[in-house]
Amino acid sequence: MSFSSRITPIARRVRLSQCSSKGISIRPMTQIRWAGNTSATTEPHTAKAKTSGPKEIKFTSESYPEIKRDPKFSEITPEHVKSFKDLLGSESAVIDGVSQDATEDIEPFNADWMRKYRGHTKLVVKPGSTEQVSKIMKYCNDNMLAVVPQGGNTGLVGGSVPVFDEIVLNLSRMNKIRSFDEVSGIFVADAGVILEVADNFLAEKKHIFPLDLGAKGSCHIGGNVATNAGGLRLLRYGSLHGNVLGIEAVLPDGTIVDDLSKLRKNNTGYDLKQLFIGGEGTIGVITAISILCPQRSPAVNVAYFGLESFEKVQMAFREAKNQLSEILSAFELMDGRSQKLLKIAKERKLPLEGEYPFYCLIETSGSNSDHDSEKLNTFLEHVMGEEIVKDGVVGQDQTQNLDLWACREGVPETLGHWGGVYKYDLSVPIEELYQLVDETREKLTAEGLVGDDDSYPVVDVVGYGHMGDANLHLNVPTRRFDKAVEKALEPFVYEWVQKRNGSISAEHGLGIAKKAFIGYSRSETMIRLMKQIKDLYDPNGIMNPYKYI
Amino acid sequence: MSFSSRITPIARRVRLSQCSSKGISIRPMTQIRWAGNTSATTEPHTAKAKTSGPKEIKFTSESYPEIKRDPKFSEITPEHVKSFKDLLGSESAVIDGVSQDATEDIEPFNADWMRKYRGHTKLVVKPGSTEQVSKIMKYCNDNMLAVVPQGGNTGLVGGSVPVFDEIVLNLSRMNKIRSFDEVSGIFVADAGVILEVADNFLAEKKHIFPLDLGAKGSCHIGGNVATNAGGLRLLRYGSLHGNVLGIEAVLPDGTIVDDLSKLRKNNTGYDLKQLFIGGEGTIGVITAISILCPQRSPAVNVAYFGLESFEKVQMAFREAKNQLSEILSAFELMDGRSQKLLKIAKERKLPLEGEYPFYCLIETSGSNSDHDSEKLNTFLEHVMGEEIVKDGVVGQDQTQNLDLWACREGVPETLGHWGGVYKYDLSVPIEELYQLVDETREKLTAEGLVGDDDSYPVVDVVGYGHMGDANLHLNVPTRRFDKAVEKALEPFVYEWVQKRNGSISAEHGLGIAKKAFIGYSRSETMIRLMKQIKDLYDPNGIMNPYKYI
Numbered sequence A, B: 001m002s003f004s005s006r007i008t009p010i011a012r013r014v015r016l017s018q019c020s021s022k023g024i025s026i027r028p029m030t031q032i033r034w035a036g037n038t039s040a041t042t043e044p045h046t047a048k049a050k051t052s053g054p055k056e057i058k059f060t061s062e063s064y065p066e067i068k069r070d071p072k073f074s075e076i077t078p079e080h081v082k083s084f085k086d087l088l089g090s091e092s093a094v095i096d097g098v099s100q101d102a103t104e105d106i107e108p109f110n111a112d113w114m115r116k117y118r119g120h121t122k123l124v125v126k127p128g129s130t131e132q133v134s135k136i137m138k139y140c141n142d143n144m145l146a147v148v149p150q151g152g153n154t155g156l157v158g159g160s161v162p163v164f165d166e167i168v169l170n171l172s173r174m175n176k177i178r179s180f181d182e183v184s185g186i187f188v189a190d191a192g193v194i195l196e197v198a199d200n201f202l203a204e205k206k207h208i209f210p211l212d213l214g215a216k217g218s219c220h221i222g223g224n225v226a227t228n229a230g231g232l233r234l235l236r237y238g239s240l241h242g243n244v245l246g247i248e249a250v251l252p253d254g255t256i257v258d259d260l261s262k263l264r265k266n267n268t269g270y271d272l273k274q275l276f277i278g279g280e281g282t283i284g285v286i287t288a289i290s291i292l293c294p295q296r297s298p299a300v301n302v303a304y305f306g307l308e309s310f311e312k313v314q315m316a317f318r319e320a321k322n323q324l325s326e327i328l329s330a331f332e333l334m335d336g337r338s339q340k341l342l343k344i345a346k347e348r349k350l351p352l353e354g355e356y357p358f359y360c361l362i363e364t365s366g367s368n369s370d371h372d373s374e375k376l377n378t379f380l381e382h383v384m385g386e387e388i389v390k391d392g393v394v395g396q397d398q399t400q401n402l403d404l405w406a407c408r409e410g411v412p413e414t415l416g417h418w419g420g421v422y423k424y425d426l427s428v429p430i431e432e433l434y435q436l437v438d439e440t441r442e443k444l445t446a447e448g449l450v451g452d453d454d455s456y457p458v459v460d461v462v463g464y465g466h467m468g469d470a471n472l473h474l475n476v477p478t479r480r481f482d483k484a485v486e487k488a489l490e491p492f493v494y495e496w497v498q499k500r501n502g503s504i505s506a507e508h509g510l511g512i513a514k515k516a517f518i519g520y521s522r523s524e525t526m527i528r529l530m531k532q533i534k535d536l537y538d539p540n541g542i543m544n545p546y547k548y549i
Helices: A078-088 A103-110 A130-142 A195-204 A221-226 A311-326 A336-346 A369-385 A400-410 A411-418 A435-446 A484-487 A494-501 A515-520 A524-537 B080-087 B102-110 B130-142 B195-204 B220-227 B310-329 B338-346 B367-383 B398-409 B411-418 B435-446 B484-488 B492-499 B515-520 B523-536
Strands: A092-094 A123-125 A147-151 A167-170 A178-183 A186-190 A243-248 A254-261 A285-292 A298-307 A328-335 A358-367 A389-393 A420-427 A463-466 A471-478 B094-096 B123-127 B147-150 B168-169 B177-181 B186-190 B245-248 B257-259 B285-292 B300-305 B326-333 B360-366 B392-393 B420-427 B462-466 B470-476
Touching: A078 A123, A078 A130, A092 A103, A103 B186, A123 A298, A130 A147, A130 A167, A130 A243, A130 A254, A130 A285, A147 A285, A178 A195, A186 A195, A186 B492, A195 A221, A195 A254, A195 B220, A221 A285, A254 A336, A254 B102, A285 A435, A285 A463, A285 B523, A298 A400, A311 A328, A311 A369, A311 B360, A328 A336, A328 A400, A328 B080, A336 A358, A336 A411, A336 A463, A358 A369, A358 A400, A369 A389, A369 B367, A389 B398, A400 A411, A411 A420, A411 A463, A411 A471, A411 B080, A420 A484, A420 A494, A420 B168, A435 A471, A435 A484, A435 A494, A471 A484, A471 B515, A494 A515, A524 B523, B080 B094, B080 B130, B102 B168, B130 B147, B130 B245, B130 B257, B130 B285, B177 B195, B186 B195, B195 B220, B220 B257, B220 B285, B300 B310, B300 B367, B310 B326, B310 B360, B310 B367, B326 B338, B326 B398, B326 B435, B338 B360, B338 B392, B338 B411, B338 B462, B360 B367, B360 B398, B398 B411, B411 B420, B411 B462, B411 B484, B420 B484, B420 B492, B435 B462, B435 B470, B435 B492, B470 B484, B484 B492, B492 B515
Parallel strands: A123 A167, A147 A167, B123 B168, B147 B168
Antiparallel strands: A092 A123, A178 A186, A186 A285, A243 A254, A243 A285, A298 A358, A298 A389, A328 A358, A328 A463, A420 A471, A463 A471, B094 B123, B177 B186, B186 B285, B245 B257, B245 B285, B300 B360, B300 B392, B326 B360, B326 B462, B420 B470, B462 B470
C-alpha cells in the first residue's frame, strides 16, 4: 500500500483530547503507589502533577526497618547549629530544627516529591559559595556528622533526602551561571542552577543543554550530573560522561576539587571527575559544572506509528538510524497495552484508528526543515512500502507534535489509574528488550494474578521506554496491594535482567531503592572496587550514608 | 562579491601535486627531530612515512639521565622466563632476550616509531587471552617485575616502550572482534584489534568507529582507549569517555575487571572504567572494549577557505556550527605561514591563488548528499557575502577532497623540511587559541632567533590544529639545534597555557615526555588525588613506571 494513502496529517485523523506537558515547566508531584514497594520508581521526564491532598508520608526508617542509624555519627547539638550559623554568616541560610521548632519549614527537605521517602533531619544548611561548602564539609567530617547533598530533590530512588538525622546540604542558593562561550558552546554554572533556567539561557544563545527531562523546572544541573541523568536527549547528544567537561566538587574533608575545565580535550592524568558523575553524592558535593552544549535545532518533526511485532520495531529503528541518521533525536517505544490503557484511563482517542501490538514515536531535529521533512518522508515511504510500519501519522505543527508526545509521556501517569504500579527501569540488549514484558505477563497470568475484573490484583503488564537507548520501563499496574504479585515479580525480573548482563537501573540510579539489588547488575569484583573508591574519598562514611552501594 | 564568482570547483582552479595519505593505511615512521627535545611530539593522524635510513636510537635512560631505575623492581632471570613460557603454554608467545640472544627480534618492542624513545627490555610476552594477562600480571606483581602494556606502539609521548628493563606486555595476539549489534551499533572487541580493521569491519555494516587518526593501520583500539585518543572525528562524535560503554581490564594483582557492558545506560555505581580511559596503562591492562558506533555517513564534502583574521576564523566556525550544524564533521585551522611553508617545502601550488593569514578546512558528513550540498552552499554564500571568508574552494570528488585534506595533513611533515621541529599539543579557550602563536613569534623574533636566512636557527613559528576542539598545534621549525631556542620556548609556552587554565597535552597524553609538565595543567590537589588512585590500584608501582604522573 502506498505511503500517501496511509500517512495523513494528524489533524485530519484525530484530535487528541489532551496536551502533554513536554517543554512546560512543572514541579513533579504525587503519584499513587504502594508504600511498601521498594522497587517502585517512575521516569523523571514523564512525571506529572497529580494534585491529591496531603497525605502522611511514611518515614523511610519505618519502610526499611532493617536499616539502623549508624551510632558512629554524632547527633546534632545546638552548639553544632551555632557553628554552622557562624560559618555561613547568615541566620537565613540555616533551617534549625534543633534549637528551635522548624518542623513546618524543614519538612520539604526531609521528604521526596513522590512522598515515598522521608527522613528525620533537624538541620538544613544552604551554603552560598564553594568555600562555604568546603567549610561545612570539613566541620561535618571533623565532628562525624552525616550529610545528604540535595539539589532539586526530584530523584526517583530516595537519594536526595535523609534516612535518619543526616544534615541536608541544599545547593539552591548556589544558582549562578558563571560563563558561556558562544564559539565553543561551553557553559559553566553553579550546581544549584535549575535545568530549565540553564536551557532557557542557552536557547537565547541558540544552544541547547544536552539533557532534557520532565522535572526540568525543579531539578538542578548539579543533581543531574550527580545522578548521571539520562532523559530525552541522550540518543542524540550522548551521556553526561561525554558532555560534562569539568566539575568543581568538595570532598568530605573539605578539599575543593578544582577540575572545572573549559576545554574539550585535556589528556593530563586520570579523569577523576567521572567518578562524581553518577556518584550520587556519596564521595563529594558537586558545586559547579562545565558542559559542552550543542547548537539548538530549529526544525523538529514528530511521527507516531503502529507496528505488528517487536521484530518490526527493531527493523524500524535500524531504518530510522540509517535514513534519518544525523537528524534522529528520539525513538520511543510504547506497547499496544500501554496505549490501550491510555485510551481507557484518559477516555481519549489514539492517533491511529487500528490497534497494533506496538507503537513507536520518532522525533527528528535538524537545522533545515525542508531537508528534514524530505528525509522523514523518504523514510516513511520506505517503512510503509516494506510493511515494516503498518500505519502512522506525522504532526503538522508544534501542538500536534505535543499531542503525539502525550501518547508516550502520558503512559506512566495513566498506569496509576487503577491503584498502584510496580515499575522497573531496565536495560538489556535491544533484541531481547521486550521479551521480558511477555514473560512477566505469562508468569503473572499463569499464577492467576492478571485479569479484566476486580477479582484480579493485576490490570496488565506493559512495556515502554527509550528504545533508542535500549532502556525499557516494565510496568505492572495493579488494583490493590497483593503480596503474591510482589513475590511473582521479584527476584524474577532482576534475575532475568542479570542473565542478560543487563542493568537493573538504567537511568534512575541506586539511592536507597536499588541499593540492595546492585548485585544483579554488578559482579562482586566491581562492587568491591566501588567500595574501595568510597572508602578512599570518604573514609568516615559521612556522605549520603545508607544508600548507593 | 557574489558567491558564484568566487567559489569555483577546485578542478578548475588548481590541481594539487600530491595526494594525502588520508584513509590509506600506513605505518608511521621516522620524523626528523632534535633528540634532546623532550617536548617534541607530532600528531597521530598526520604521521607520514619518511624513509630515512636506519639510525641508532638513543636510549631513553640516556636522554633522561635524571631518571634512575627503581631498585625495588626485580631483574628478570631465566627462571622468570621459564615461568612465563609455562604460563603462556607457547614458546612463540615469548621473546626471550634473557636466556638467549634475541636482540634483533626484541628491538622493535623497545623503540617507538618516532625513534625517540628506547628501552632496555629483555622480555616481551604476548598473551592470547584475558586469563593469560591476568596470570602474567599476578606473577609480575608477586615478583616485583615492572610491566609496560603495549598496543600498536604508535604513541607520541613514549608511553608504550620501556625506559629500563620493564617487561613488554604486547596485546597484538588479542585481536578478535567479539560481537557487533547492528541494531544498537555496539561493537565489542579485544584490545589488540587494529583500528583500521575495526573500522573496515564496521564499514561493511554501514557503521563507523567513532575515532580516526593517521596511525589507524597500526594502532590498537585498546591503546586508543588507554590514551584517550582524540583525532579527526571528535568534533562530531565526541570523546571516548562518552562512546566507550565498557572495558575489560586486568589490574596489577591479576584481578579481572569485568565491566564490558553492552548497554548504553547503566546507573549502578561509580563509572570505574573511566579511570582506564586515558590512564595510559598505569593502573591496569585494557584487554577488551565495548564501544557505541554511529551510522556511517555516505555523503562527504570538503571545503578550503582563506580568511583575513583570527576573528574571522572564529566567526566562520560559529556560522559553520550554526548552519552546517548536524552535518559538520571537521573544522581545521592552518595559519598562512604553515601553508606558505607547505608550498615551499613541497614545491606545490595551494588551492587558492591569493595569500591569507588564515586558512580553514571544513568537512561535512551526512546521509543525503543533495541536502548537504545545499546546506554547504547556503553557508558558503553567507560567509562569502558577509566577507567572513575571502576566498575558497570545494572538492568535487573524493580525490579532490583528499587533495584539500593534504593541505592540512601535510603540515606536520613539511615543518621537518629544514631540520627539526619543536612541537606543542595544546588547548586553551578558543578566543585566545591563536594569540600564543603570535606572542611566541614576537618573543623569538625579539631575541633575534627567527629569520629567512641560515644565520637564524628558527625558520618560523606556525600554528594549526583542530579548531573545532580548541586544540592548537604550536610548531617551531628550526634549521639546527640551538639551546637559546629551547630556553626562549620553555617554560614560556607552558606558563602561557597555565595562565589560561589550558592543557599542555590536549590529545597526546603524558607518557614520559609530559610527565614533568603536568603541574602546568593540573593543581597540586588534582595531582595528589591522581596519585591516590595510582597507589590504590597499583600499590607496588609495577605498571608503566617512570611515566604519567
